[in-house]
Amino acid sequence: MKKLYGIYLQIFWSLLGLKNEKGFSTKSVHAGEFIEKESGAVIVPIYQTSTFLYPREDKPEAESYIYTRIRNPTLEAAEKKIAALEGAEAGLVFSSGLSAIHATLSYFLKPGDHIIYINDVYGGTEVQLKLLEKYGIERTQVIIESDFDALLDAIRENTKLIYFETPTNPLLRITDIKEVAKIAKEHGIITVVDNTFATPINQQPLLLGIDVVVHSVTKYLNGHSDIIGGAIVGPANYMSEMLQLRRAFGGIMDPFAGFLLLRGMKTLAVRMAMHNKNGMAIAEFLEDHPKIERVYYPGLTSHISHEIAKKQMRGYGGMVSFEVKGNAEETYHFMKNLKIATIAVSLGLFHK
Incomplete structure (x- = not known):
């Protein structure tokens, strides 16, 4: 009976496309x-x-x-x-x-x-x-x-x-x-x-x-x-x-x-899922914003290397780079008025 159960379990994982390979979580x-x-x-x-x-x-x-x-x-x-x-x-x-x-x-x-x-x-x-x-x-x-x-x-x-x-x-x-x-x-x-x-x-x-x-x-x-x-x-x-x-x-x-x-x-897989989701949402929002000059995010179809990214990546992360329309003073004004983001070095953290 145990042997039969093991066979059924292997079939189940195979149908899911997972076989016996452990997932990232x-x-x-x-x-x-x-x-x-x-x-x-x-x-x-x-x-x-x-x-x-x-x-x-x-x-x-x-x-x-x-x-x-x-x-x-x-x-x-x-x-x-x-x-x-x-x-x-x-x-x-x-x-x-x-x-x-x-x-x-x-x-x-x-x-x-x-x-x-x-x-x-x-x-x-x-x-x-x-x-x-x-x-x-x-x-x-x-x-x-x-x-x-x-x-x-x-x-x-x-x-x-x-x-x-x-x-x-x-x-x-x-x-x-x-x-x-x-x-x-x-x-x-x-x-x-x-x-x-x-x-x-x-x-x-x-x-x-x-x-x-x-x-x-x-x-x-x-x-x-x-x-x-x-x-x-x-x-x-x-x-x-x-x-x-x-x-x-x-x-x-x-x-x-x-x-x-x-x-x-231990929480990397679940954190990255949210980073990927939030990164894409912010990139799409900024790309359509009239005060943003350009957005750099590989998940966007407008990214010059999007097709390569899509081929080798499962998600695109939480890092989004962009250019604000205007001069340095206007850009600094934008940064100074951010309500949630912290102006600091580093990345990939739960609060950044």
């Missing part, structure tokens, strides 16, 4: 979680400790915790959850998004290498990319939204990495992920995508052929405006080697921030 809540053995706590505890008993008779050395700068159970739970959401083999969390980006660049690039990156990249990332020149790493900035001639022209014999965001910060430009991945693989180049603006709920670059994904988890993934953090996800062999970089550079997230990140990600 299920992964958001359950991936990476574990029951704490000593107390039976159902929420992953905050392992707020700098050091662990070592060596242990009940665990092999490779599985033992030694020092939180190296590994910590709270942080590993968060890493597994992010990796599951992105469809990655493994992941690592860091003290900030820029720390995660620094580890990625440090791992893949060496003096004499060349990196290609998009022209509309996050400011903090661009500062890091400019600093690479100090270490003998060459860089080329290109526009690669839909015309790939500039990307092909920029590729050199020493090109090792293509780095881009999609959607970008702040103009929400869209790049065809699958096409860039295809070009990169043809030339033996590693690809890295910053997926902060989309989140894995709306877009999974790894499944489109990208090698590594980075996040500022400060934004949507945590979603509560109370931590700073970053993450990298990708193949297990990359992550195990990047773990040694993080161990050496000391850029690991602290356990309490990891606990808050775990809490935040």
Whole structure:
């Protein structure tokens, strides 16, 4: 009878198109979680400790915790959850998004290498990319939204990495992920995508052929405006080697921030559903408003790359950029009179 029930259940999931694959809400809540053995706590505890008993008779050395700068159970739970959401083999969390980006660049690039990156990249990332020149790493900035001639022209014999965001910060430009991945693989180049603006709920670059994904988890993934953090996800062999970089550079997230990140990600799927709905409603409202010059939102059919966005995204997020008609003074007057929105940096938070 149990066997027959299992068959019926598999047929039911197949009819729904889900088979045995867990959905995003299920992964958001359950991936990476574990029951704490000593107390039976159902929420992953905050392992707020700098050091662990070592060596242990009940665990092999490779599985033992030694020092939180190296590994910590709270942080590993968060890493597994992010990796599951992105469809990655493994992941690592860091003290900030820029720390995660620094580890990625440090791992893949060496003096004499060349990196290609998009022209509309996050400011903090661009500062890091400019600093690479100090270490003998060459860089080329290109526009690669839909015309790939500039990307092909920029590729050199020493090109090792293509780095881009999609959607970008702040103009929400869209790049065809699958096409860039295809070009990169043809030339033996590693690809890295910053997926902060989309989140894995709306877009999974790894499944489109990208090698590594980075996040500022400060934004949507945590979603509560109370931590700073970053993450990298990708193949297990990359992550195990990047773990040694993080161990050496000391850029690991602290356990309490990891606990808050775990809490935040439990509601990621439902939060993103509302971000997507509200983002589209605001974009459509602004597009029809007589005092708005232009709206940048990939969910609008008027967006220059809407068809690409529709092909690779499930939703378009809560970030909307727009231009107010008038001069700087009139724009400032508009901002000063906002009643709900807070004028502050960051994004993807429940109150922004």
